[in-house]
Amino acid sequence: MKHRVSDKERSLRSLTKYLTFVIFTMIIMSLLLAVLFTFGLAYMRVLPTVGASPFGFLFAILSISVAMASFFAYYINDHILKPIRKLSDASKTVATGNFDVRIDLRTDIEELNSTFDNFNNMVTELNSIETLRNDFVANVSHEFKTPLSAIEGYTMLLQDESLSEEERNEYITKITDNTRRLSALTGDILLISKLDNQTFSTKKKEFRLDEQLREAILTHESVWERKHLELDIELPEISYTGEESLLLRVWLNLIGNAVKFTPEGGCISVKMTENESIISVCVSDTGIGMDESTSKHIFEKFYQGDTSHKGNGNGLGLALCKKIITRAGGTISVESTPGKGSEFTVKLPK
Numbered sequence: 001m002k003h004r005v006s007d008k009e010r011s012l013r014s015l016t017k018y019l020t021f022v023i024f025t026m027i028i029m030s031l032l033l034a035v036l037f038t039f040g041l042a043y044m045r046v047l048p049t050v051g052a053s054p055f056g057f058l059f060a061i062l063s064i065s066v067a068m069a070s071f072f073a074y075y076i077n078d079h080i081l082k083p084i085r086k087l088s089d090a091s092k093t094v095a096t097g098n099f100d101v102r103i104d105l106r107t108d109i110e111e112l113n114s115t116f117d118n119f120n121n122m123v124t125e126l127n128s129i130e131t132l133r134n135d136f137v138a139n140v141s142h143e144f145k146t147p148l149s150a151i152e153g154y155t156m157l158l159q160d161e162s163l164s165e166e167e168r169n170e171y172i173t174k175i176t177d178n179t180r181r182l183s184a185l186t187g188d189i190l191l192i193s194k195l196d197n198q199t200f201s202t203k204k205k206e207f208r209l210d211e212q213l214r215e216a217i218l219t220h221e222s223v224w225e226r227k228h229l230e231l232d233i234e235l236p237e238i239s240y241t242g243e244e245s246l247l248l249r250v251w252l253n254l255i256g257n258a259v260k261f262t263p264e265g266g267c268i269s270v271k272m273t274e275n276e277s278i279i280s281v282c283v284s285d286t287g288i289g290m291d292e293s294t295s296k297h298i299f300e301k302f303y304q305g306d307t308s309h310k311g312n313g314n315g316l317g318l319a320l321c322k323k324i325i326t327r328a329g330g331t332i333s334v335e336s337t338p339g340k341g342s343e344f345t346v347k348l349p350k
Contacts, residue, residue, distance in 0.1 A: 083112050087119065099127035144185065147178035154178075188316040195323045202243045209279065210235040212244065213270060216251035220259045229262055232269040238279060240348065246324045250332075253317040254283040254344050261287035262341070277350055284343035290336040298334060 083105055093101045101123060103116045154171040157163070163171075213235055224231065240247075258268045266286040273280050290298065299322040325332045329349045336342035 083107050083109075083116075087115065090119065094123060094126070099123050144182070147181045147185075150178045151175050151182075185316070188320060192316060192320055192323065195320075195327065202245060204242050205244060206239055206241045207244050209238045209240040209247075209281075210272060212248055213251050213272065213281065216248065216255050217270060219252060220256055223259050224268065227259070227262070227264045227266075229259065229265070230267040232267060232271070234271040236272065236274075238272060238274055240279060240350075242328055242348070243324075247328070250321045250324050250346065251281075251283075253321050254346075257317070258283055258285035258287065258342075261285065263287065266341075274350070279348045279350060281346045281348075282343060283346075284341060286341040289338040289340050289342055290334075291338050295334055295336050299332070 086103060086105055090101045090103050102120050105116060106113055154174045158168060158171050214233075217231070217233070255268070255270065262268060262285045268286075269282070269284045271282045299318050322332055325346055325348070331347045332344065334342060334344050
């Protein structure tokens with residue numbers, strides 16, 4: 001079994017290398033001083049008796065000094081200054097907005113290797129964030145453009161004095177619907193931004209989770225009654241301490257999606273259970289379901305697997321749900337089969 005080196009062991013090894021280098025340098029310098037001192041004594045006592053040239057002695061000492069200085073200069077340049085220059089050049093490249101740069105250089109100094117690894121990880125994260133930002137801006141622009149274009153179009157149509165009262169009311173309704181869609185989109189973007197930046201704060205309080213789920217179900221009553229959906233509700237009395245307003249958005253979204261994607265005469269189930277440490281809420285339906293590819297991306301911003309219902313949402317609902325549940329320390333998952341329905345499971349710690 002391969003031994004995994006811990007951070008403590010890695011730091012100890014790095015310190016050992018550093019101390020070894022320092023001790024080696026001290027020994028070399030001590031030997032150099034001893035040699036110079038010995039040669040000095042020899043010059044004072046021996047050289048005059050043997051007729052040796054003092055210039056030869058000075059040349060030898062100078063040659064040794066130059067050789068040692070060159071060795072240390074080469075070592076410092078190749079093992080310390082060169083990697084630092086490479087890091088500096090890479091940082092300048094990142095400053096220009098290019099996040100594709102990487103440092104593959106390895107040295108004998110553990111701290112430099114760790115710095116390079118951290119730099120590469122940082123650039124990878126920055127590249128990922130930049131990609132998400134670009135996608136987010138593109139999606140937001142598209143989501144805003146669609147209702148704004150609709151509002152502009154219906155407003156121009158309303159200027160026609162020959163419109164009947166029925167047509168005029170229809171266009172006003174369309175404008176109102178698109179205005180509400182814009183308002184909901186703006187609210188969702190603002191909330192998801194606050195959650196991302198951790199600037200959204202509400203006080204946690206104890207409330208009846210079963211009553212909150214019933215409230216969410218009744219909010220969609222007009223839709224599930226019109227579609228003649230069968231409801232299977234199992235909500236025992238359970239109290240929970242958390243951010244009440246945020247959790248209500250989760251249930252409204254999950255139950256709303258179940259109602260929206262279930263055909264007439266279908267069934268929706270909302271069940272809640274608890275054990276010593278976890279409260280589980282399952283929202284399932286007999287709707288259109290999702291394939292595996294859609295299930296993998298369903299919690300991403302602006303992702304909409306079923307484009308036929310695109311006008312009824314903005315693709316931020318489930319992304320918000322995941323952020324809210326994660327903020328509460330819980331998890332949300334989905335199991336779905338095309339043509340048979342979906343089941344969303346939320347688990348909250350008590």
